[in-house]
Amino acid sequence: TPEVDEGVDWVELGLLPTPADPPDNPTTAEKVELGRLLFFDPRLSGSGQIACASCHDPDLGWADGRTTSFGHDREPLRRNAPSVLFAAFQPALFWDGRAGSLEAQAAAVLRNPKEMHADEEIVARLAAVPEYREAFAEVFGPGGVTIDRASRAIAAFERTLVGGRSRFDAFLKGDRAALSDAAISGLDLFRTRARCLNCHHGPALSDGQFHDLGLSYYGRSLEDLGRFAVTGEPADVGRFRTPSLRNVTATAPYMHNGLFELDGVLRMYDAGMATIRPKEDQR
Amino acid sequence: TPEVDEGVDWVELGLLPTPADPPDNPTTAEKVELGRLLFFDPRLSGSGQIACASCHDPDLGWADGRTTSFGHDREPLRRNAPSVLFAAFQPALFWDGRAGSLEAQAAAVLRNPKEMHADEEIVARLAAVPEYREAFAEVFGPGGVTIDRASRAIAAFERTLVGGRSRFDAFLKGDRAALSDAAISGLDLFRTRARCLNCHHGPALSDGQFHDLGLSYYGRSLEDLGRFAVTGEPADVGRFRTPSLRNVTATAPYMHNGLFELDGVLRMYDAGMATIRPKEDQR
Ligand code: HEC
Ligand code: HEC
Numbered sequence A, B: 001t002p003e004v005d006e007g008v009d010w011v012e013l014g015l016l017p018t019p020a021d022p023p024d025n026p027t028t029a030e031k032v033e034l035g036r037l038l039f040f041d042p043r044l045s046g047s048g049q050i051a052c053a054s055c056h057d058p059d060l061g062w063a064d065g066r067t068t069s070f071g072h073d074r075e076p077l078r079r080n081a082p083s084v085l086f087a088a089f090q091p092a093l094f095w096d097g098r099a100g101s102l103e104a105q106a107a108a109v110l111r112n113p114k115e116m117h118a119d120e121e122i123v124a125r126l127a128a129v130p131e132y133r134e135a136f137a138e139v140f141g142p143g144g145v146t147i148d149r150a151s152r153a154i155a156a157f158e159r160t161l162v163g164g165r166s167r168f169d170a171f172l173k174g175d176r177a178a179l180s181d182a183a184i185s186g187l188d189l190f191r192t193r194a195r196c197l198n199c200h201h202g203p204a205l206s207d208g209q210f211h212d213l214g215l216s217y218y219g220r221s222l223e224d225l226g227r228f229a230v231t232g233e234p235a236d237v238g239r240f241r242t243p244s245l246r247n248v249t250a251t252a253p254y255m256h257n258g259l260f261e262l263d264g265v266l267r268m269y270d271a272g273m274a275t276i277r278p279k280e281d282q283r
């Protein structure tokens, strides 16, 4: 039986469900296909050079392998690009959870001048491509190409990126030989003494909540206060959303700032798990 | 003692020497520094978005982690981007060896419309940056910014990317604990029965020569005849330059077309080493 700290509302590990699509953006095969085209198309960016896939490349675990990403004009961004695999299972997107849906997330990135840098010019550029004109009409009806529609198609595509064929899944389905003995004892540690299950639980191995592991770099050049920037709550200083650990070996480097390799993450936890103890002024 | 096929002119594995700089492009600290700036500067590309480091990123083993790279306008290129670490030790650059020096290689990439897409406009763009005007004058004297000079500075920078602090180097220096028992027996296999030393020899673990491992995909959509495109010699069909194996675990995926992971490479060799047996019409 798992060991979890008191008060933690945990969910057992398990097979991934099919992600639910929101009522105002039902998934259809045509929409997914349009989303896929858009996801890989650099014409969505102001420069014409950067696609979603530039930072979320299937070859790199649907991330980019960089410590932190490079945006428009190769300006360094401040955060590590998370994989979009399994993003469909997160209740809030971005390391600080500032987007409430994949639709909102895509629109935010598209409009961000530091990332895709898309604007009405891009919309006109896409609308000039006959295949896009037709696909948008087929999927959304009259009304043409809009950033909102593009975002909805991309979100529908992302909801299909949910893996589910890992050795861990095979093990869950009953194939005991799918995991090595070392992996099984790791899984046991994960669920018990190592306390990982406190935050990395449920089929996606994430509670979707925000926690402070002491990586805010408060007062230093790498400072990133995480969730605090969204809520303004002192208790949220240094809190970041728990990432999924599915397919995690493919998405080095780790943490919101990409400063660790996997062994570094484990050494950090080993040196002492972050204790959830509010500071004086946070009580 | 190593086992090598008859007639193979092999060199023992060993510590890397300092790469020699060519007489017409002596290395100086200022030149290296200018080369470093240029290497990471997206202004060298026609779009202003792509730097050398976009495809040769230190975070990704000085390569890009992609199966094959994406060039200007995110057009897919046909080959896997090799690391520029240790490139200084190769007598000929590119998978097909078509560049005879790092200087010629850099100039070729800069001018290639599918890659950097640089031209006189770029030169003017760089010359408009006071720091570059000064640095080019300091390093090369009067004569301003030219692609040729930029290429020489980049080449000088690349000659500094030569690693040399691996566990293998520690082992060579006498620290026997630096390699695990498994690694040591792998090294022994490498030098003997596995026949790797036939081609991967010398300090850089490459003979700098061209060999056909049967990966030309002749007649199929991925066809790439390798060295043949440079020499026109039938014997060169399917031959590619032996890559260095230093730091090789950091530069997945593998081979000129990026179609293999490391286990796939080993399985390929295990299934039967390519036999150097000319076809009827190649004799
Ligand atoms: C220039 C690099 C870059 C580009 C281009 C880019 N992203 Fe991202 N993406 C990032 C980074 C960095 C983050 C994390 C940002 C943060 O947390 O503040 C991120 C976060 C995300 C997330 C949240 C994942 C999670 O687990 O919270 C999703 C989903 C996503 N991107 C999808 C997209 C889509 C769709 C596009 C194209 C419309 C796109 N990205 C373009 C770098 C990029
Ligand atoms: C208190 C909540 C909590 C606990 C307990 C916890 N984690 Fe985490 N984990 C997080 C958060 C939050 C992050 C992201 C932190 C950041 O980016 O600053 C994270 C990040 C990670 C990452 C990096 C993932 C990525 O894609 O960057 C790994 C790996 C990881 N945790 C594994 C573990 C393991 C193994 C354990 C148990 C030893 C564990 N975690 C326990 C909350 C937790």
Ligand code: HEC
Binding pocket: B039, B050, B051, B052, B053, B054, B055, B056, B069, B070, B071, B072, B077, B079, B080, B081, B082, B083, B084, B087, B090, B092, B093, B094, B095, B096, B102, B105, B106, B109, B110, B115, B116, B154, B158
């Ligand atoms: C768009 C991606 C991309 C960009 C940008 C790029 N490269 Fe490359 N690089 C490649 C690919 C792909 C190859 C292999 C091409 C081939 O063999 O035909 C390569 C090959 C090389 C090699 C040969 C390495 C070897 O072992 O043979 C060197 C050196 C190199 N690039 C340096 C540079 C420099 C310097 C720049 C900037 C001026 C640069 N590259 C820009 C993708 C890129």
Ligand code: HEC
Binding pocket: B095, B190, B194, B195, B196, B197, B198, B199, B200, B210, B211, B212, B213, B215, B240, B241, B242, B243, B244, B245, B248, B251, B253, B254, B255, B256, B257, B265, B269, B273, B274
């Ligand atoms: C006949 C010459 C030859 C022999 C023998 C040989 N190699 Fe290679 N090796 C090459 C060539 C040439 C390539 C590149 C082939 C290509 O890209 O099409 C290569 C590629 C590789 C790569 C991929 C490197 C990269 O960066 O893409 C690895 C790993 C490798 N060899 C390991 C080995 C091992 C291990 C052995 C012994 C079992 C071995 N090689 C024997 C010539 C050889």
Ligand SMILES: [Ca+2]
Binding pocket: A059, A060, B252, B253
């Ligand atoms: Ca791969």
Ligand SMILES: [Ca+2]
Binding pocket: A063, A080, A081, A082, A083, A251, A252, A253, A254, A255, A258
């Ligand atoms: Ca990561």
Ligand SMILES: [Ca+2]
Binding pocket: B063, B080, B081, B082, B083, B251, B252, B253, B254, B255, B258
């Ligand atoms: Ca490679």
Ligand SMILES: [Mg+2]
Binding pocket: A252, A253, B059, B060
């Ligand atoms: Mg790294």
